Structures are given as structure tokens and as C-alpha cells.
Amino acid sequence: MKYIIPRIALRNLSRQKKRSFLLGGAIAFGIMIVTLINGFAGAFIENVSENFAYLMAGHVFVQGAEKTPSGKRLSVIRDDSIIFSAVRDSGLSYEFATKTSEVSASLFFEGKTIRQNLTGLDLATNLFLRERVVLRQGSWDAIGPDSIILSEKIASRLNVLPGDRITASFQTLTGQNNIADFTLAAISVDSSIIGSVMSYVDLAYINEAIGLKSGEYMALGFMLNDLKAAEAFASRLYTSMAGMGIQLFDRSANEEGSAATPFQAMIRTQRSEDWQGSRYSVYTIDDIVSQAKQIVVALDGASLIILLVLFAIVMIGINNTFRMVMYERIKEIGTMRAVGVQRKEIRSLFLNEALFLALGGAVAGLVLALIAMSILSLIDFGMNTPAFMIMKNGHLSFFVPPLRAVFNVVIIAALTLLAAYFPAKAAAKMEPAVALRTAK
Amino acid sequence: MAIIEVRDVKKTYPLGKVEVQAVKGVSFSIEKGDFISIAGPSGSGKSTILNMIGLIDKPSSGEVLIEGRPTSGLSDKELTRLRHEVLGFIFQSFNLIPVLNVWENIEFPLLLGKTKVSATEKKEWIDWLIDEVSLSEWRTHKPNELSGGQRQRVAIARALVTKPGIVLADEPTANLDSSTGEQIIELMKKINRELSTTFIFSTHDAKIVEVADHIIRLKDGLIVENKRLNGAGSPDQVRE
Numbered sequence A: 001m002k003y004i005i006p007r008i009a010l011r012n013l014s015r016q017k018k019r020s021f022l023l024g025g026a027i028a029f030g031i032m033i034v035t036l037i038n039g040f041a042g043a044f045i046e047n048v049s050e051n052f053a054y055l056m057a058g059h060v061f062v063q064g065a066e067k068t069p070s071g072k073r074l075s076v077i078r079d080d081s082i083i084f085s086a087v088r089d090s091g092l093s094y095e096f097a098t099k100t101s102e103v104s105a106s107l108f109f110e111g112k113t114i115r116q117n118l119t120g121l122d123l124a125t126n127l128f129l130r131e132r133v134v135l136r137q138g139s140w141d142a143i144g145p146d147s148i149i150l151s152e153k154i155a156s157r158l159n160v161l162p163g164d165r166i167t168a169s170f171q172t173l174t175g176q177n178n179i180a181d182f183t184l185a186a187i188s189v190d191s192s193i194i195g196s197v198m199s200y201v202d203l204a205y206i207n208e209a210i211g212l213k214s215g216e217y218m219a220l221g222f223m224l225n226d227l228k229a230a231e232a233f234a235s236r237l238y239t240s241m242a243g244m245g246i247q248l249f250d251r252s253a254n255e256e257g258s259a260a261t262p263f264q265a266m267i268r269t270q271r272s273e274d275w276q277g278s279r280y281s282v283y284t285i286d287d288i289v290s291q292a293k294q295i296v297v298a299l300d301g302a303s304l305i306i307l308l309v310l311f312a313i314v315m316i317g318i319n320n321t322f323r324m325v326m327y328e329r330i331k332e333i334g335t336m337r338a339v340g341v342q343r344k345e346i347r348s349l350f351l352n353e354a355l356f357l358a359l360g361g362a363v364a365g366l367v368l369a370l371i372a373m374s375i376l377s378l379i380d381f382g383m384n385t386p387a388f389m390i391m392k393n394g395h396l397s398f399f400v401p402p403l404r405a406v407f408n409v410v411i412i413a414a415l416t417l418l419a420a421y422f423p424a425k426a427a428a429k430m431e432p433a434v435a436l437r438t439a440k
Numbered sequence B: 001m002a003i004i005e006v007r008d009v010k011k012t013y014p015l016g017k018v019e020v021q022a023v024k025g026v027s028f029s030i031e032k033g034d035f036i037s038i039a040g041p042s043g044s045g046k047s048t049i050l051n052m053i054g055l056i057d058k059p060s061s062g063e064v065l066i067e068g069r070p071t072s073g074l075s076d077k078e079l080t081r082l083r084h085e086v087l088g089f090i091f092q093s094f095n096l097i098p099v100l101n102v103w104e105n106i107e108f109p110l111l112l113g114k115t116k117v118s119a120t121e122k123k124e125w126i127d128w129l130i131d132e133v134s135l136s137e138w139r140t141h142k143p144n145e146l147s148g149g150q151r152q153r154v155a156i157a158r159a160l161v162t163k164p165g166i167v168l169a170d171e172p173t174a175n176l177d178s179s180t181g182e183q184i185i186e187l188m189k190k191i192n193r194e195l196s197t198t199f200i201f202s203t204h205d206a207k208i209v210e211v212a213d214h215i216i217r218l219k220d221g222l223i224v225e226n227k228r229l230n231g232a233g234s235p236d237q238v239r240e
């Protein structure tokens, strides 16, 4: 019952419906745009990470490294039982683990050459690959020890068909040139820019070709059931491995004044280090896509600037409106003052009105943004688009961090109050006699 | 003791480079329960004096005492509180709050300051006032749905709701036709009798002046007549 001032403020908003609607609409529009950007940025990291995780068949990776007497760094896990026991000991769970070796090779077929990264994994047992990779030609049944699966794009550039023999030339771990023949088992559907550059070969076959023994490989990827669990998984695994006395690379490195991401810095630090025997690094998909995080930071920064620019304009409108409103209602101000309303209550009458306008506009803007997001996310862009990496199964997806939304609303409320503050103060300062006289 | 005492009050308004002397030194006192008319031609200083008694304007010199208390040293906040507690206002152009309905307009002053009234007591009192000003059927109407006379009756009820000792009305009938105006004055007179609220109203309508039991007549910012009728105490001397 004491809330008469806010009550009047709220009703005052509805006196000039068109005007309130325009100002509130401007606020709503600004909030909507900014929320859309925030929503896009909010889902961006997750989408990129999840898509990368699928391509790389893991959320958390362990890589082994050795130094040859000549100082060359070898990427190899000789004995993964320690890793698995570390996982077991720390009670970590995962969907499945994928052992991979990767080699950069030149592929030859009937005078055509192409440079390709070959990803070696257990073609016969890797169910994940069978789930994700859609075959255009050939079949999983045709998989043999020397099989290779190429994407449509690569296959057409090499002009090969299933059954063709392709020669690959590459370097072994110790730096010797070597060649191996592969049989094209299947051609995969290009699922994206990234998907189209993936070529899969059998782990045992490629290991032998580059000089790794049976049971050895380069990296171990763990697919978790939740991307968000990756960091916790990695840090617990790291601690557990460290506890077992296994040599490990630091999980982070900082290069002051460098534009490199922490991940790049970490890799570089590892290069410069010296050690004996096997040393392991543990990293997550998050570390790999940390560059994408800079994009998010940029997007959020841009949204803040848009927010401020839009609201600089809205503020001018609000300031002008409230100056006008003050003169329109000068008689009421005088009357209220005469009847016993204090100066600061007059001020809060106007500030309340501004606040309600801001909050009403902001809530409307958030609702509009949510509607826009759900409509946009219905559109199917398909998997075969360069934007695939930032999407979720070919759809735009959004996530507005709640704190970010609150932050935007608070900013808008603060700016609106600021814009209304001076007219409100002027209204409060007016002498009642002057206000009443002017009203005649 | 006089409920209001005006002591040698002057008011000058700056007007460009010159000054306008709106009130040139007036003194008078008003007894509790008086029904006073401040009369005089246009520009004689009626509004100026009412504003100063109403504590919404300050004298350039002199002193206004309300219930024996000098007011010249009070802050804006204290003056506002005093207005709220002791004074009621009726305006020429009604001055209701457009977004509040009849009942809410009357209730409004009770929601300000530190008035402590129980909900039922408040409701009974407002209902009584609404009945008194014959607006029972209009309680939920907004001001713009009322006639001028009805609006002024709302204003009267609003002026009375805090049970003030003094109600000030600057030309309360000027925006009304003469018969409605007379009804308004009659209503004020009735309440004056029933609640012994002191009413001070300004007017230049001779017929309405006659209803008062104390007339202060102004001319050019000075009192030219100050008389009490109906044996309502002894009239003050005219002072120049």
C-alpha cells in the first residue's frame, strides 16, 4: 500500500501508449539483437568442440612423446596399459577409447598426386567411425588390412573407385622415406569442409609402415558422454598419471606478449623441452579449439559495443521524452508536492517509470530473441556446408548464458535510469508554486 | 491561539530587471474553524498570499506561523511534511491525478509520509468522505470521466482525507458554472461546520464572498478590509 509511487509510475507508462511502445520497442530490439549474438556465441564453442570431437574421435586425448638421440621428437605411445590403469584407478568413465596414428602422405594413382593426412585407426572394430562416416560407395564389409577410406572430394581428385590400388609415400618415424599400397575400400560422403579432408586407414597397417610395433600408436582419444566433463576428466587423469610417476608435460604454458593460444604455446614449450624416455601430454578438445574461444570473446565484445551504441541512441530518446513528460505533467508534479510528496519521491516517480520501461522492453526483447532463436534453429542447413563446424547437426543452435542475459538487462536498466535521471532531478527540484503556476 | 498568523509578509517576484511587488506587507490572523474568503480583483495578490500560507511559496520577508509555529526557517522536506500533516489543497483546475480513480485520488495523501491508519479505519473514512461529497457511485471512475463539479468534489475529499486543520482553496469555483460553484462552496461550508476545518478560499465572485464568515479584501498587494461576520470573534484592524 506504500507503493503508490511505483504504482503511479507504472500507470503513467500507459498514458502515452504509442510513445512507450516506441521506446520500449527500441529497447526490446536492442536486447533482441544482442541476445541473438550472445546466444550464437554461447553455443559456438560447444558446437565447434563437439564437431571437432566427432572428427577426432575424442574429447580428451593422451599423446606420447619420445626424444631420439638426434633430438627428434617422436610421437608414440609404446605401452598404454599405464594410461588405462590411471583411468581405472581414478574411477573415470568414458564411452570408448580410440587409438590413432597419423601420418602425412602423398597419394599416387595413375599419374595423379595429392597430399593427405592419413588417420590410422582400428577400422575393423571402431564402431564410432561406422556410425559417423556415411559411405557413398563401397561397404564396411569390404574392409581389409590394407584398406583406405577416402572422401568423395579426394577420390574424385585422384579419380579412383573402390577396389583401386593407391600408392602412398611418407616418412617413417625415424625419418626414412617409405611407400605402402592401399586398396580403396569405400568412398565417404563429404560431411563438411573438415570431414572431406579426413582419410582413414587401418591402424596396424600404417603403424607397421611407419615403424611402430604392434600395440604401439601415437594418440589415445577418449570419447565421453558429455563434452562438459572433458576438463574434469583430463585433470583427474593427469593427476592420476602424475601420481603414478609418469612423466608429463605441463597442461598449460603462457607466452607473454605472444598471440599464440595457450595450446599453441604448450606445444611450442614441449618442443623446446628435453627429457628421457616416454613423456605424455594430456589435452582436451577445449584446448584445441581455444582459438575459437577468441572468436567468442570477439563476438561478445561486439555485442557489448552494439548494445552501447543502440542504447546511446535510445538514451537520447528517453532523455528527450522524459524532459517532455516533465512539462506535460508539471501540474501533477506541483499538485503532488503540495499534497505532501517529497522531492525524492518525485524523482523516483520518474525513475520508476524509466525502470519499468527498460525492464518491460528488456523482457520483451528476451522473449523475441528466444522466439527468433527457436525459428532459426528449425532451419536445416544440411551437413554439407562450410558452416557445418559451427552448427549442431546442420542446424543453428543457441545458448544464452543466463548471467550474460542478466548483465544485458542490468546495463539497459542502468543506462535508461541514467538517461531519465536528469529530467527526473529537474522535476524534483521544481518549486511547487512554480510548477502549479506554470500549469495554468 | 490563531491557527494561522501572517506577520508583515511581503513578496516580490523578479521580472526581468525589475521586481514586482505582489504582496506589500500584510498581517492578519485566522482562527480555527473560520470560513474565510480572500477577495480582491485580479492581480491583487490573492494567490500569492494563499501560496505562502500553504507553504508552497516563501515570503520575501515577514513570517507565516502555522499553529503557532514559525515556518521561515524550515527546510523543503519539513515544509512538505507540514503541508501533508496540517494543510489540504483545493485547486482552481481540480488537479486530480489522472491515472488514479476517484477512490485512489482521495486515498493518495494517506499513502504518503508516515500516516498510520488501520486499513479498516482508512476505508471507513474514505467511504464516509465519498459519501459526504456524493460520489459513491463514481468511486472507480477516472477523473476524465467526471464533470468539473464532480472533480472538484473529489478534490475536496482528497483535501480532507488527512484530517488537516486548514484547507486552502485558490479560486475553487472559477472553472465551474455559478450554480455548481455555489454547491461547491456550500459543501465546503457544510464540512467546515461538521468537522470545524478551517477553510480559506480566494475568489473574485462577490456572491461567493458573502458566504464567508471572515473576509479579507485585498487590493494591489495590501489588505483593504478585514472583517469577521456572524459574531465569529472580533475583526482585526486593517493595517497598512
Ligand SMILES: Nc1ncnc2c1ncn2[C@@H]1O[C@H](COP(=O)(O)OP(=O)(O)OP(=O)(O)O)[C@@H](O)[C@H]1O
Residues within 6 Å of the ligand: A437, B013, B014, B015, B020, B021, B022, B040, B041, B042, B043, B044, B045, B046, B047, B048, B049, B204
Ligand atoms: N511568478 C511571478 N512572476 C512575476 N510576477 C508575478 C508572479 N506571480 C504573480 N505575479 C504578480 O504578482 C501580482 C499578484 O499576483 P497573484 O497571482 O497573487 O494575483 P491574484 O490576486 O491571484 O490574481 P488572479 O485573481 O488573477 O488570480 C500580480 O501583479 C502578478 O502579475
Ligand SMILES: [Mg+2]
Residues within 6 Å of the ligand: B046, B047, B048, B170, B171
Ligand atoms: Mg490567483
